[in-house]
Amino acid sequence: MMSLPCPHCGPRDETEFGYGGQAGVAYPARPGDLDDRAWAEYLFVRDNPRGWSTERWVHRAGCRQWFVLRRHTVTHEIESPA
Amino acid sequence: MTADVLALRRSPLGDPPLDVRGPRLHLRELAFRTLLELRGPTGRPAVGPDEHVWPLGPGWWLVDGTPDAAPALESPRAAAWRAALGPGAGVVDVSCHRTTFALSGPDALLVLSHGCSIDLERVPVGQGVQGVLAHAQVVLGRVGQDDWRIHPRASFARHLAAWLVDAAAESWEPWGDQED
Numbered sequence: 001m002m003s004l005p006c007p008h009c010g011p012r013d014e015t016e017f018g019y020g021g022q023a024g025v026a027y028p029a030r031p032g033d034l035d036d037r038a039w040a041e042y043l044f045v046r047d048n049p050r051g052w053s054t055e056r057w058v059h060r061a062g063c064r065q066w067f068v069l070r071r072h073t074v075t076h077e078i079e080s081p082a
Numbered sequence: 083m084t085a086d087v088l089a090l091r092r093s094p095l096g097d098p099p100l101d102v103r104g105p106r107l108h109l110r111e112l113a114f115r116t117l118l119e120l121r122g123p124t125g126r127p128a129v130g131p132d133e134h135v136w137p138l139g140p141g142w143w144l145v146d147g148t149p150d151a152a153p154a155l156e157s158p159r160a161a162a163w164r165a166a167l168g169p170g171a172g173v174v175d176v177s178c179h180r181t182t183f184a185l186s187g188p189d190a191l192l193v194l195s196h197g198c199s200i201d202l203e204r205v206p207v208g209q210g211v212q213g214v215l216a217h218a219q220v221v222l223g224r225v226g227q228d229d230w231r232i233h234p235r236a237s238f239a240r241h242l243a244a245w246l247v248d249a250a251a252e253s254w255e256p257w258g259d260q261e262d
Contacts, residue, residue: 008140009211013199016214061219062212063139 002076008063020056022046023068087153094181094239104254107187114149115182116157122171136210136223181239183232189253190228196249216245
């Protein structure tokens with residue numbers, strides 16, 4: 001069981017949270033200009049790093065706030081984003 | 083008519099009322115409390131002497147007050163809060179959303195910690211947390227050193243009551259659990 005640091009509630013069990021995928025995926029500035037391949041990349045393709053990953057989480061059972069943290073996908077070390 | 087409607091109400095734990103007492107623990111349901119969720123105030127809202135207010139998140143509060151005397155679609159206190167907080171704030175009557183358990187006695191913290199991974203020892207009197215107790219989402223408020231309020235969702239009340247009675251098995255007996 002991971003313990004995740006909620007910025008509002010403090011450290012809580014992983015089961016209280018929902019996972020929101022990779023952080024920092026910006027909506028395209030001009031989505032109409034994208035071809036199908038670029039649009040599909042934006043919608044579906046995400047990093048799958050072996051190492052540090054920047055992710056969004058929501059504290060579902062607590063304050064229900066979204067936040068960003070960095071997690072090491074091998075060791076599950078957690079740190080706040082730089 | 084009014085009395086009839088109030089008589090027809092059933093709390094989530096229904097009849098008979100939950101009231102279990104041991105030498106080191108007292109668990110009971112406080113039925114039909116008036117629960118209001120406030121959205122907006124960044125500072126802790128001031129409440130009356132019979133009320134408690136628990137922080138649920140940033141700008142989000144649960145006010146736990148005495149039951150209303152008359153049946154109404156919305157507690158009149160919701161309108162009073164709306165007027166007091168002004169535009170931009172949200173007030174919702176959630177009295178039927180959750181029910182209220184009172185758990186008190188020297189073993190209260192011990193029993194809660196059987197099913198809750200939050201470090202409740204560090205919650206000061208008058209403060210509350212929102213989290214998970216025995217797989218049920220609850221709001222926990224500390225009204226005294228050994229006196230807690232638990233607000234489970236109504237549909238989880240029966241599960242949580244059963245779990246609490248079971249988890250506190252040693253607290254109900256004068257000499258502890260002597261089975262085997």
